[in-house]
Amino acid sequence: MTTTPDFSMFKIKVPESLLAQAIYVYQSNSHQDTSKVKTRGEIVASKRKIYKQKGTGRARHGALSAPIFVGGGIAHGPTGLRPKRKKLNSKMKNKALVGALSLLQQKKALALFVIPAKAGIHIKTKDVIKKIPSQPFTLVQHQASPAILKAFSNIKSVKIIPVDQLNAYHVLQSKKLLFTPKALEFIKTKLNSYL
Numbered sequence: 001m002t003t004t005p006d007f008s009m010f011k012i013k014v015p016e017s018l019l020a021q022a023i024y025v026y027q028s029n030s031h032q033d034t035s036k037v038k039t040r041g042e043i044v045a046s047k048r049k050i051y052k053q054k055g056t057g058r059a060r061h062g063a064l065s066a067p068i069f070v071g072g073g074i075a076h077g078p079t080g081l082r083p084k085r086k087k088l089n090s091k092m093k094n095k096a097l098v099g100a101l102s103l104l105q106q107k108k109a110l111a112l113f114v115i116p117a118k119a120g121i122h123i124k125t126k127d128v129i130k131k132i133p134s135q136p137f138t139l140v141q142h143q144a145s146p147a148i149l150k151a152f153s154n155i156k157s158v159k160i161i162p163v164d165q166l167n168a169y170h171v172l173q174s175k176k177l178l179f180t181p182k183a184l185e186f187i188k189t190k191l192n193s194y195l
Contacts, residue, residue: 035078039074047065097166099168101187115147125152128155141160142182
């Protein structure tokens with residue numbers, strides 16, 4: 001079941017530029033950067049000049065591996081080399097996370113997800129659906145719980161994230177954010193000096 005405890009501690013306004021930077025760093029580091037194309041030097045083809053330089057009336061050309069021809073090399077394409085990972089220091093990361101949580105708090109989009117004690121280790125999907133918001137949401141849990149994962153695995157609109165991996169990008173991507181009690185306690189302790 002979901003409840004709305006006091007989230008008033010999340011009322012810090014941070015610059016939009018910091019949130020934008022946090023999102024940029026996260027997205028940039030998420031890219032695989034495995035795309036690779038062949039340059040004109042890597043194309044397997046004859047390197048001979050296709051026709052003489054002068055006297056044909058046509059444009060001057062060299063080998064068929066030039067980028068201007070179909071099947072030729074690609075100019076300025078992706079190289080497959082991963083660029084240097086971008087970094088954001090922990091103070092900026094935490095400040096951005098507080099700012100993102102504060103934005104969701106303004107929209108009343110933060111809530112607490114409590115598993116009834118009688119449910120024990122068996123949580124049914126049909127019971128969960130009755131007690132969760134109708135719109136898509138992200139559930140933040142303290143430790144990976146097989147019971148929770150099993151109960152929510154069939155619900156497409158739910159994303160589950162461990163609290164130690166939560167960042168500003170995940171928060172801003174969520175229409176609603178639900179915390180388990182231990183996860184909320186963890187996040188308050190972690191961000192206490194920024195609140």
